[in-house]
Amino acid sequence: MQAFPKNIVPLPQDFYDQPTLELANALLGCLLVKETNEGITAGYIVETEAYLGPNDKAAHSFNNRRTARTEVMFHRSGLAYTYQMHTHCLFNVVSGGEGRPEAVLIRALEPQYGIEVMKIRRGMEKNIGLTNGPGKLTKSLGITMEDYGRLLSHPPLYIANGFSPESKSVGKRIGIENSGEARDYPWRFWVTNNKYVSRHQKSE
Template structure:
């Protein structure tokens, strides 16, 4: 298996930031997934924050605790994957233990294992390869098997990348039935990056 010695997972303390702050801090970080086929990695260029109990758009609104949301109640840095319309989406669990908050990784800029990503995604363009939450998980080989693991440990982890020059914020996407929560400016993206979902 192809190994990159310079890919070192970030320390667990990185994930212990307030949710909105972490959603911004994740921009520019490198998301890495190691599989038997090889390593795929991409720079995180778009995120969305979900503030749990008080956020109508969050799966854990009103402290809803189900088999699916259980991991959101654990400590920051855990991996929360779930399936939506046949796509697996990946989130970073944030907040203190018992406070179910998370950050959705919406888009990455491909960096490592690009041929492998194309193989997994089939006929698509470079720009379309990882420019959405379902696209990036398929391209990188992120699955429900990653649920509950930690982002500071292999095989799915986050490491240092680059510092964005400019960050934009705006309302989150695809949450029309969430009342006033649909207007919260809790989506963050690297301004002008071509891999941002829209």
């Protein structure tokens, strides 16, 4: 098992202060880390989706919808927005800044550290399939609804520098067919040809 390096540190708070579409692109290649009693698990972000709040029909905060679930999106960038979908917990990075409820959904990771812990959590033997989807990656890393509102510039849940992808692709978001014209916005970003991306499609 590859040991988690001691020199990995969280990205600074100001990393999250960039526009949401730029952040969704910049997160590709970054390392998502979760520290738990079972150990440290981490993977490189290889797929994201941007949700631009009030004017985005696919966003939970469309029309400035403010509920107990979306409340964290109205606060500072760089917070964790977790929500439950069916039996899965999904993880987002709050963006847009105070009063602008936007977020970036983390859709897929390339597993890197704590892979044996991930396999136990998922009941799997192969690396492929551990983290190639938004619900899969949270279960593998131990991200739960208890992480709602966490500041991502500090442990136990944080994002650190990783690698610089040679090529990135852009296309339509997934699973938002009932969101009118928003379903066609090219706000999904992924590392080109990475085998851990949740769904491969042609770039826009």
